[in-house]
Amino acid sequence: MALLEIEHLKKYFPSPRGTVHAVDDITFSINKGETMGLVGESGCGKSTLGRTIIHLLESTDGVIRFEGKDVTHLKKDGLKKLREDMQIIFQDPYSSLNPRLTLRDTVMEPLKLSGRYTDAQVQAETDRLMDLVGLEKRFRESYPHELDGGRRQRVGIARAIALNPKFVVCDEPVSALDVSIQAQILNLLMDLQEEYDLTYLFVTHDLSVVRHISTNICVMYLGQMVETAPTQELFDHPMHPYTKALLSAIPTVDIHNRTERILLKGEINSPINPKPGCRFAKRCLYATERCHEPVELQEVAPGHFCSCPRAKELSL
């Protein structure tokens, strides 16, 4: 069953030079216990989408449904209740923790605010959470600046799962960490998912990480979804020229089977008042006239959607 569905979700920002189409008409759903990987380059709107879904930003248009209920326009009490179910882990464990609270106080805060627990229970629950994320006892009274990035991120995770949320947005949770620490945190996130049947929206620009953790993947380019498919299908049969280029650009450690690089020309264009048509057309090797007319997602294989009008004929 779909835990979260979003339909035609939009988030626009006004700017002196015009309207920024940060998230432009995105539709997908995530089943309970699964992970949707959201990939794309910086500035493509993936973090904005994550934050709009959990109501850190107000959506401009579209519908967000959580457990079958329309939660798009919730306010006050309803929103407070929803926030217990929807949480976020931020990218930068250095700036997302309050520097003036000890780690223990940070994890305790949501427990106290919820009003679910007595004082004694709050203490016990805090310890349980910190055990769960593997934060050693000797660090629990420390302040964030005294810890390394990996441990700080563990605190960020403990805080996010404190009230047993059903859905967690992981916004580049391992991008700021070294590979060996990154692997520890990814393992932790997957263990927690198994144990508590959590549903993740995993936002990242790192395709090897997303492949490792996701059930489905959604590729974004300049505010739009260009392709979505189950993970294996997307890596085996990428249909959109952008996805193809993105996959080929990943440096791999296999020195004997090098794959051919597709080098994209130019850079991502501006999301301010974009022209109709495929937004990738300007950099695309296969663009034709009709790519400048409005494009729509089409089902190219079961569960596999792609917005490229030439996807089928190109068979990349």
Add this chain to the structure above:
Amino acid sequence: MSNAEKNLISVEDLVVEYHSGGETIHAVNGVSFSLEKGKTIGLVGETGAGKTSIAKAILRILPDHATQAVRGKINFKGQELLSIPEKEMCALRGKSISMIFQDPMTALNPVKPVVEQIAEGLRRHQNMSKAQSIQGAIKMLETVGISEDRAYEYPHQFSGGMKQRVVIAIALACNPELLIADEPTTALDVTIQAQVMDLMKNLQKELGTALILITHDLGVVAEVCDYVAVVYAGQVVEYGSREEVFDHPSHPYTVGLFGALPDLSKNVHRLSPVEGLPPDPSNLPEGCSFAPRCPRALEGCRKAPVGMSKIGDTHIVRCLLDGKEDSHGTVRD
């Protein structure tokens, strides 16, 4: 030709120590490597391993107030970089040896048009007139794929990838013999990273520049390096040609780094991270600095510092096990 003549640069037993709050931070602890003309070496390691300190020691740009000691030898084309007068060092910096810094957002002067920032070096080192240097700078911008009409723009008008191109143009303007690139693509997206790496490879081929590439990304190393030095806690723990290190990673730390990578071609449910954290550089363990995290540490590993042993043509490893077991746990003889 002897090795010493063939090498463009050789670093021997380099030590860098900082002082901070009464403590001595042992950032670099006896690093040695050498590099021939036109070749590329990758220094790989995690945050705090001392990679950037090595680079800054070569260029002698470590902050004076915090540096307690820089010892060892750095031989660049017969000159001993650690002992030549500052004036001679100035003549080398930017001309024979230049550096690309990690963050293109902060490496550029925000109040100067980019063309000026490239021309500066040309005037300083090539005795060019103002007009000539501007011409040269524009040519350099074109080499890195930025058209002339953007030459007089300021850094904030460029995207991250383009800023990094400008930084590369500055570094390569005087045709240096040695380029040190400190995480040149870490701040960039994969597609832009691919563009920048491609550009650097082509320019290197064209100009015959030797490259010291500092990175934490083994994928980038696989792509461009001839040699690899794995740095842990200020020491090289494994060194060898790219094939030697990637085909037979031999130090348990190197094996751990490979195990921690989510691999695109394999379906592994759980990653095998290196447990624990790097040691505190102000309080290094007595024996092998990796021993506290090492799954295969022996009694002897914790007692005394471990030396380098040769296990292949150019392959050396700082481990008592001498790489006798490879990553698959099978014993090689």
